[in-house]
Amino acid sequence: MKLTKTDHIALIVSDYYAAKEFYVDKLGFELLSQHDRPERGDIILNVGQGDLVLELFVKPTAPKRPQLPQPENQGLRHLAFKVSDVAACLAEFDRLKIKHEPLRYDDYNGKKMAFFFDPDGQPLEIHE
Structure with missing residues (x-):
């Protein structure tokens, strides 16, 4: 098996409007697609810039990560x-x-x- 390229990077965000303003309006990502998923309680925003695609899961009920913005937690x-x-x-x-x-x-x-x-x-x- 050879993994050669990142397909996308997924992030969970809490606020649709704040995420869209930040990633699209401020950082210049293009909105590629949006998928409302009421059965899962979230909305997926796929945004891209060049070959970089971010998959933003808008989920206001997701638990917060501990101690942000502390980057020393396990995980990403x-x-x-x-x-x-x-x-x-x-x-x-x-x-x-x-x-x-x-x-x-x-x-x-x-x-x-x-x-x-x-x-x-x-x-x-x-x-x-």
């Missing part, structure tokens, strides 16, 4: 996005009022990076 630590200019992204985050940590440098490759957070506190990263 964070989702990292490759960008060409971290400093420019942080300036755009400031304009869009997206909460983020200061610019820092990767301990191993010296490249610029920073963490930011979605409306539910999920830790996300931008990295050059």
Whole structure:
């Protein structure tokens, strides 16, 4: 077996409007599809940008992860996005009022990076 590419990344979010504003309006993902699933108590928003697809499960009743935005819990630590200019992204985050940590440098490759957070506190990263 050879796993060669990520098909999609699934995240559970609590608020439809906040998630859509954050991922589509602010981060620039395109809404690819929406599936209302009242029998499961959720809505699936598939959003994409280039080859990257996020599957957002909008489920207001899902239990919260403990200690967010603490990335040291077991499971998904964070989702990292490759960008060409971290400093420019942080300036755009400031304009869009997206909460983020200061610019820092990767301990191993010296490249610029920073963490930011979605409306539910999920830790996300931008990295050059």
